[in-house]
Amino acid sequence: MTRVISLLSFRRGTGKTHIAASLAAALAARGFRVGLVDADIQSPSLHIVLGISPDSAPGFLNDYLTGDIPGLYAAVLEITEQADISPPGRLYAVISDPGTSTIAKAFETDLKMEQLSRGFLDLSSILHLDYIIADTHSGMNQESLRSLAVSDTALLVLQLDRQHYEGTALLVDMVRELNVSQTYLIINGIPFGQDPHRVRDEAENAFKAEVIGMLPHSNELLEMSSGGIFVNRFPDHPLTVIFNLMAERLAD
Ligand SMILES: Nc1ncnc2c1ncn2[C@@H]1O[C@H](COP(=O)(O)OP(=O)(O)OP(=O)(O)O)[C@@H](O)[C@H]1O
């Protein structure tokens, strides 16, 4: 059985894409077969983090949603070697089209997101995946809700401020309405000097969900805006330890 994990956040720029890439690599490094899907068709960026040139992709999620390719598997690029994953782990990516004309048509493809569920099924049966990790567009929109609707696990990424807290409360309600079986919180960019126990307790009390990871602000991660999978680039960094613990908790 493939487990579908979606990363969501109410606000933009919470770190979803970097977290998705590092969690996928950490799971693949543990011997799992992982598919990483950029379900953020309005502002695709997974290809940048993974260092994939759009020209090298055999297709895009958009092509599948518009019916231009027969299945999502036809858009898959294997990045196991490039991400330095050893067997039996495997890492595959499906990216969204970053071309401006396609993004302009995002609303059209957005409406076809209901096909996502069939696409994920195809992908998991053809590639024998243990996990599909979907990176979504921030806020509540067709893309995030469709992805959530086919997910077993929701990872809600937030930062420590009131706007994030209020928005995350809306996402938590949505996740419960859609009967997603597991909801975890990831608190990212925690400023230096915060008491981690207090941060965890406050979030768990506020949202009645487990905090699976607390990532401090890191200059190394900030500087990776031009691309790269954090856990690969910084294997001995304290943040990598947290990513690995999160992957182990997800694999429980
Ligand atoms: N813990 C952190 N410390 C410092 N910088 C971080 C941290 N996490 C993420 N960033 C930086 O924040 C920026 C946004 O990260 P990312 O693109 O992963 O977020 P996102 O939630 O996917 O954004 P979007 O909503 O635009 O899709 C990047 O420049 C990244 O390097």
Ligand SMILES: [Mg+2]
């Ligand atoms: Mg993103």
